[in-house]
Amino acid sequence: MRFQSRSIIYMIGSVLMMLIFIQSTCDLDKPLVPQLQPKNPFLDGVTTIDIEYTFSAQSGGDILYKSADYFIYEPPEQASLLMLGVFSGPIQVSADNEIGTANLIAGHRSGLTGFSRTTMYVKDLLTFSQTTKDFTTTTYSSTGTNAYKVAVWGYDKNGYLTHASPAIDIKIAWTK
C-alpha cells in the first residue's frame, strides 16, 4: 500500500515534469517578448504599429541585436509612408508630436532604395545626416555594443502622421 502511494506520486511527478518539458519546448518557437518594454506608441493620438522582437539573444535582461538580425513591424495598410529610426538616446517628442532628431543616428524610410515595409535588417540601416535631416545612402556602421531606442512611425496617403510603434530599448552588437 505504501509502495502504491509512492508509485502514484512518482507517476504524477513524471507527468508534471513531462508537461513542463513540453511547455518549455513550445516556448522556444515564440519570440521572446520582454516584459519591461513599452507597449504604447511613442507619439500621441496615433494608431499603434506592432514591432516583433527577433533578436539573437538576451544579454542580462537586455535585448541584443546583431548586424545580421532584423526588425519586424506590421504597419496597417493606411500607414502608406513609413520611417524607422534608431536613436542613440531618448526620443524627444514635443507636444505637437514633433520628433527631435538630435539622437537619431540611423534608420530607413519609404522612398529610399532597400526599404521594406515589414522587415529591416540591422546591417541595412542607413546613416542619418544631421545636416540634411535625412538618411544618406551609406549604411550605418559602428563598433562595440551600444544601447539604442528604436521606433517606427507612419503617415497616411494624405500626409497625416497617423501611426507609430512603441519606442523599444535594445542593444546592438555591431559585429559583422
Added chain:
Amino acid sequence: MLKKILLLILISSFTNSLWGKNVAVLEFQNNTGHKGLEYLSKSLPDSLSSALSDFKEIKVVERRAIDKILKEKELELSGILEQSSMTRISKITKAEILIMGRYTGDPENIQLSIKAVEVDTSTVVMERMISTTVKDIFDQSHRIGYLIGAILSGKGVGSVSVNSTPHDAKVYIDGTYVGDTPLTEFKVASGSHEIKVVKGGYFDSETTMTVGENGHERWDAFLPEDTVRDRFQIGFGVLYLMLPSEKAITPSSLFNIHFGRSFNRLIISGEFAFGGLGNKTAYDSGFGNEIELEQWYNLYYFAGHINFNLFPRWKYFSPVIGAFAGYGVVYYNRESAATSEDEAERIKEFTSMFNLGPELEFSILPASHFNIFLDIRYIIYPKKILRNEYEGNLFGPRITFEKELGLNLLGIGGGIRVYF
C-alpha cells in the same frame, strides 16, 4: 406810296402770266410767349418759300414786299386771317394761294400749324399740324412746303392710309406726327417715306413706303404688346465661374435663384446664390512623392441687382447692363489631422464677405412671359479668403502655412425666367 402799290400789282400781274399759281407765304404768328422764338415767325416762312420755289408751276410772291404792303395798309398779322383780310391781301399781291402759319409751345416741343388757303374759293388746300423741336422745325417746314408745292402744282402727290391694331396710335411720317390711326388718304409728296406708328404700352411699328404720283398706299400696322415694362420676374440659372484671380482656385458652378420687378427700363432684383470652388493643393511629402489634398470653398450669398434695359423695344434680343452687390459666407473646407483616413473629419471655417461687380445680360424673347437669358458678370470679393499650403515633414506632422487668396471671378452662364 400809291405808286409802289401799283408797281407791285403790275409786277404780280406780269409774273402771274409767266408762271403758274401765285403763292404768298405770310409771316407766322408766334404764340409761344418766348421772345427768343420770335425769329421763327420770319425764318419759317422763308424755309417754306424756299421749298415752294423748287416748283416751276408756282410763283412765290416775294415775302418782304408782302410784309411792307401789309404794314402800309395796316393789316394785322394774325397768322390765320379773316376772309376779308385774305381777299384784300390777295388783291394787292395777286396771290391765289395764301399760306399762313402759327406756332405755340416751347423750344423742346413746338406745335406748328400751317394752312394753305385758296383765296377765291376759301378752300383749305392743305393743312398740317406738327409737333417738333426747334432743331428740326426747319426741316419739317421745308417738307411741308414741298408737299404744298406738290399739291399746288398738281404733280408728285400721292396719299397713304395707315391703320393699326390696336387703333388710336400716333402716326409719324418722316419723323413728323401727322395724326392718329386710322389715318385716311393722307396726302404726301410722291417718293419714299418713313412711316412709324407709336402707341403707349405697345412696341413701335415702322415701315418705308414708296408713294407714286397720284398713287395711294395702305398699311395695316400690328403693334405687339410691350410687356417688358412693370412686371414681376422669377427665375433660376447657373454660372460657370472661371478665370479666377488665383491659380489655386479651380473653376466650378454657381447656382442662383432670383426674384425681381421691372420698372419701365429699370430692373431691380434679389438673388440667392450658392456653389463651390475647388482649391486643390499638392506638396512634397518628404518621402519623394507628391500628395494632393482636396480643399474647397462653398459660397452662399444674397445679392441685390440693379439693371437697365438698354433697348426695351427690341423684340427678340435685349441687352441689359447693371451691377450687383451681395453679402454672404464663404465656407473653407479642408481635412483635419486624424489618426486614420476613416476618422478624418472635415473642418469648416467660414468668413462673412461682401461681393460686388458689373453684369451684362442678354434676354432672348424679352417680351414673352418666359424667356432664356445669358448672364456675364465679374464677381469681386474685396476681402481675401484663406487657403492652407503644406510642406512635408519626416519627423512629425506636416507643416501648414496659411495663405490669403484674392477671390475675383468671371461668371458666364444663363438660365430661365418667368414673368407675371
